Amino acid sequence: MKSIGAGIAAVLIVSLLTFGYFSIREQGVRDTFHGVLVEGRPLNSTNAVVLTDTNCIPDQTNTKLTCIAIIDANGEVLKVKYTHPIEVPCLARGDKVNISMNSHSSVEIVRLGAPSMEH
Structure with a gap:
């Protein structure tokens, strides 16, 4: 169960980082x-x-x-x-x-x- 929880946490972190990157870039960062x-x-x-x-x-x-x-x-x-x-x-x-x-x-x-x- 710990590995499933860790996997879900890793996916969430990557998703948030990706979302943050594209959100920032859309605001004019090149x-x-x-x-x-x-x-x-x-x-x-x-x-x-x-x-x-x-x-x-x-x-x-x-x-x-x-x-x-x-x-x-x-x-x-x-x-x-x-x-x-x-x-x-x-x-x-x-x-x-x-x-x-x-x-x-x-x-x-x-x-x-x-x-x-x-x-």
Whole structure:
């Protein structure tokens, strides 16, 4: 009986955290992703567009995904490898993003609207 109660408690906690995440995001908080530039010229860009998001691989604990986003930044095609919590929807084709280069290859991507896909 203890394991059933623990399982129910775990489901409730995950449900509340997920609900809280989506409630906060709907109030204007934008998804921010951090990664490294693996292809393309380092640049800052506003209103870039995600062309595709590929190779999303979960970590060993199934809490994070590592993906490769291909982004059109005003005609410059960038390939960015990034990691994010599994409950945050991946970037998807058509997502509008802002890109900031933090160092030589460190990239911050901010999704400008609601995700176009959910997990």
